[in-house]
Amino acid sequence: MVSCGDTTTSNEPYDWKFPQGFPKPFVPADNPMSVEKVELGRHLFYDTRLSANQVQSCASCHLQSKAFSEPLVTSIGSTGQVHRRNAQALVNVAFNHSLTWANDEIFTLERQILLPLFGEEPVEMGVTGHEFEILKRLDSPLYQSLFEDAFGDDEINFDRIVKALASFTRSLISLNSPFDQYAYQMKDNALTPSQLRGMNMFFSEKLECHHCHGGFNFTQSTTHEKQQLDLRAFHNTGLYNTAGKYNYPELDTGLFEASAKMQDVGRFRTPTLRNVALTAPYMHDGSIATLEQVIEFYAAGGRNITDGKYVGDGRLNPHKSQFVKGFDLDEQQKQDLLAFLHALSDQDFIVNPAFSNPFEQRN
Template sequence: MVKLKAGFAFILALVLCLMACKPAPQSYQWHLPAGFPEPIVPLDNPMSEAKVELGKRLFFDVDLSFNQSTSCASCHQPQFAFAQNSQFSVGSTGLVLRRNSQALINVAYNSNLTWAHSGLNSIEQQILIPLFAEDPIELGITGHEDAVLSRFDSPAYQTLFKQAFGNEGASFASIVNALASYVRSLTSFNSEFDRYAYHAEDDAMSEAAKRGMDLFFSERLECFHCHGGFNFTQSSQHQNQRLDLRPFHNTGLYNEDGLGAFPASDQGLFEISLLAKDMGRFRAPTLRNVEHTAPYMHDGSLATLADVIDFYAAGGRGAGTESPLKSPFIRGFDLQGSEKQDLIAFLASLSDEGFLTGKPSTTKEAD
């Protein structure tokens, strides 16, 4: 479990500062398909091009870590859809973290953040964890606040902060708000599936991908129950609705005692809620760009999409298939002939190649 230890007072002060922070009002153009709803943006941190540009610079800057070894992008790499192709991430001190790095795709629409925390629903709030948490240490700023902040006194950064926040200048409140703005800007809506489903390009998807799509949305496989909606995850909200479905599920990955227990090293939502029913529940991530975000699951224990399909076809793994806490949607299924490859083809059709190279996800703007 993340511990803030002695830095808690500083974190509390920073949260209060964030709430009081008044960014300079500026416009922002979302890169969304026509007709798509805009994400919900906090009133005290409105989007602006200047804040996104500053946030991007900060996101890739190792100066944000206490020992100048690690950036946000070290664990969230664009070519892997802002995830990382390793089982676990490594913090700035060399400590191996306990969870697989999540992809940052359409995070602006997420109603819940991280793998297993029902109370984290603000990007600004979540960003405080990698910046300041002490157990585990990621960027490790706590105890080094003055030294880290002084690195952003350069003329180039002063200009960026002034453009984004007026005369406020560099502060941890403005750094967090800029990072949050950049993360919100990472939208992905230009996959083959999007062109087929939303832009009526009938030839955008292969016939195999179309067959896989039918399987994905079938009651036989039931994939869409946990990975539904335009973001292929239950954890979505936008300007047209604010339904919070609390998308945490036990998929039968473990069952160490016959009663559904997960390893003590990571027991999912149970660590936050302390409710027995939440043992082993983790958030269903988006499947957009999933072809590029391997390995899979909260602990990176499944290496390929084929492994993931085999896992769900079996109704879990090992003793986990008999877990009394397993989601009722994880029942197992049989795939015939080439159906597995069709399903993989559909998942591959959710890839947005422009997103992986940092280009806007679509040129068809919302009305």
């Protein structure tokens, strides 16, 4: 049955399976988590029929093997349009206080998911103008059963689709990296001596990484039932310092586009560092290729571009974060810091069948 409106019900309560004492994320009252809704969302996440031309799914730009990111510099939409931003990893997004690279007014997954589905500039899934066609396409025995399990009847509509997708992405929890085993499971040998040295540097005042990438989710942009501080987790890291009005490429001026405040030019959301070794390339525009280069970038206190259309010394950008000061590390220290960042990779997360393509499992 196809429709455009909705009321929401919930079935089997969802077990987050967090370590004892671990905080739970906020979940909207009108979209409680349930096992059935997560399973419906998993199917929708991997289904190319959700795009207007049936060539892309959510999973096309969010690959499980890459911690639900993708190895492209910037994403390409279902119509072939090249986007200006790199696809963020979907890791512990249930805890994110903000959910896009450069908008501090989008706090819920339900609202954020509207952008890739219905956005027209750029086009991602291209749903706008094709709503009834897509709903009709999904009106199958499989989805009738999944919607009935999740919502109590087989009505298929976009309100329910968004809620199911939000529930699935909210379920993408990664808490079993070597760091987690060391910090939360009390396994003293989970980290190597090199990783331990790197961890101590990461949390030191010399490097100051933890100021922006702190807490259990390694990002300042975190909220949960035990922490409700509204931290403005958007920073200009000295990536560019071009000539002109904004000291930044006008293709993408970051948070300034939403706030119109000059101090927000070049500010972008601080991403989680969980599974960061799996999510190259880096930065909002994918302009840094490797994790080793990211370390060099922060050690230098920004990036000095000496040729091309973006010539300029980002280290001197007037809006650069106070925490990006640069630091000196010898080669062994750099390798230790890199080793710690690799210790944030959760190998179970990228093969967990609960997060995998259900259509491949059916086949």
